Amino acid sequence: DSGVTQTPKHLITATGQRVTLRCSPRSGDLSVYWYQQSLDQGLQFLIQYYNGEERAKGNILERFSAQQFPDLHSELNLSSLELGDSALYFCASSVHGGEQFFGPGTRLTVL
């Protein structure tokens, strides 16, 4: 158990819909990272927040957005969903830089 929690574990939705994925970092970690992992693919970095502020952006689509709240939990919002958005979405946390602790992931299926 990494100490990072993600909800929900699974999400099935239809094209065009909007979903929110939630992540609670390890106690004391100020940085939260979001990654997308498609079937048999590597980890694509989406976005990083540090203590409530956006710190780095990867290949995140304009349809996707994220935020980190004062209690340090984070949400990833995915809108106008397409079939190709089906993937595992991981959240990770760290103190700042260094070792990242990954949550169990949310498996999103878009039908």
Add this chain to the structure above:
Amino acid sequence: GQQVMQIPQYQHVQEGEDFTTYCNSSTTLSNIQWYKQRPGGHPVFLIQLVKSGEVKKQKRLTFQFGEAKKNSSLHITATQTTDVGTYFCAGYTGTASKLTFGTGTRLQVTL
């Protein structure tokens, strides 16, 4: 942008054989991390290397960071079935705060 490639993509070995995965970055890295992802699981941090030419060992695993800090390797001696999974390298560049993951090497070990 920064690219991190790993070879091979996939390797199948008999238990007891050695295994090596190689990681190559298009840019110089400030440090390199290695993660292991078991089938159906999430990435788990293994180690971080920071110095040019650094070599670190963890039991049967040997990690190396290249002199130019653009490549790295992970060698497993006498593989066991518990070594099954995908091994990712990941690196930070000096100015970027995002961790770029390699393409991964999937290891299958059979008896």
